Amino acid sequence: MRQPVAGDLPTLHAESADGVLIAYRVHGVAEADEQLPPVLLVHGFASNAAVTWEGTGWVRALLDAHRGVISVDLRGHGDSDKPIEADAYAPERLGGDLLAVLDSVGAGDVDVVGYSMGNRVVAALTELAPERVRRVVIGGAGPTELFATWDLDEARALLLRDEPARNPVIEQVLRPAIAAGADREALLACIEGVSGAPLLIPGDIPALFVAGEQDPVPVGARELALEWGADYVSIPGRDHVSTLTSRAFKSAAIEFLA
Template sequence: MSPAGASGAVLYAEADDGTLVGYRVFGEERLEREASALPPVLLVHGFASNAEVTWQGTGWVRALTDAGRTVITTDLRGHGASDKPVGGDAYAPETFGADLVAVLDTAGVEQVDAVAYSMGTRVVAALADLAPERLRRVVIGGAGPDELFAAWDLDEVRALLLRDEPSPHPLIEQVLRPAIAAGADREALLGVVEGFAGAELRFPPGIRSLFVVGGDDQVPAGARELAEAWGSGFVSIPGRDHVSTLTSRAFKDAAIGFLAAE
């Protein structure tokens, strides 16, 4: 891996379709120093966000590096420092999964643990479907059996993103309005919703998983039952919603402890 990654500088992997996917590496020197170290931790953000907001701004990178882990963050295509192609065909689940493979290949990393949040959990699931040997353990944050976009009316999403027309669906308003205000690429967000709707959440039996949800978060409804069906761990954090769960120290501690096991 390039020494530039150790300082968190943006590096780029080229996807199969030529899309450039931005990523950063923190604590890289540990890989060179400790051959027996646990694998790096790959952090994968959710919809309409980016790695800096989701993982650096909430203290995740610092918490993991303080715990002795090398960290890789990535901006999903359509988000942050990555390219933003237009059209739902560019945002199929398997395409997102292949992007993560490209990031790991470019970074020179054979296997990772992963912490993913919301939509990012299904991106990591797509990685597991393509290359299960690249994942050791995964923390599934803020997600359950129901994919959010599958319940959205695409005509309403297009009207809001392209014409600023209000949506009668409160969650569409709650998710998309802040993203627009923050300067997100509207056509890229539309492509993500169109291409990613209905993406599956599943992992091969050999990849151990931990579910973490906020006690006041309705997005991951059914996560407890899914965790029980999979034989996975489950942690609910009282008083936290879909946004505030990310800042919880209890979330970080649960993930760090789970990923520390051999």
């Protein structure tokens, strides 16, 4: 029998160390292969678990592969609390949110799939509790943190005063988020708090890099994978958004995490 992906599942909340409530859902863990840990899915900036992982078929693909799934809304996003102070989005706090979710679920360890900014949060988790992470898939991210390349005054002016940004990437990222009703102050705080966050995974945790062939965001990912001795998969013809829907991405991740 197929398990429900989202509609019939409750949204649960874990309380992080600073009192922020983090929304998450647990999919199919009771029916999963007991020999493998659940897969923690960590979305990127200005998105949420439903859009990134449920709407693109990731949760269904993992359930069909007999993997349990934990999907999380990062703070400032989705059904999680949305503080508006930049300090609330320091990488160690974001990593702590994931740890709070794992503790709430009762998961001893997990495999992790991160996308875009979510990989900075995954990196913080592996720094806080490396023993809780078995394997990591790094999707749509490379050594350069995107916000560190932005003029933060431009992002602030666009989010708070609707002033156009000279940088087209800022426009391309923030305008759709605003149109979708995102909390502007929370997004700004997230940008300020995450800007420059490193992508560092302990060397004893196996990692797979996946990047769309036409995606400029993970520039340098192939070289970083080579430096780490990690696996690397390029998805032909895909950009930063369309890489998520790729069957090849899902297949590569499921095979790597087996």
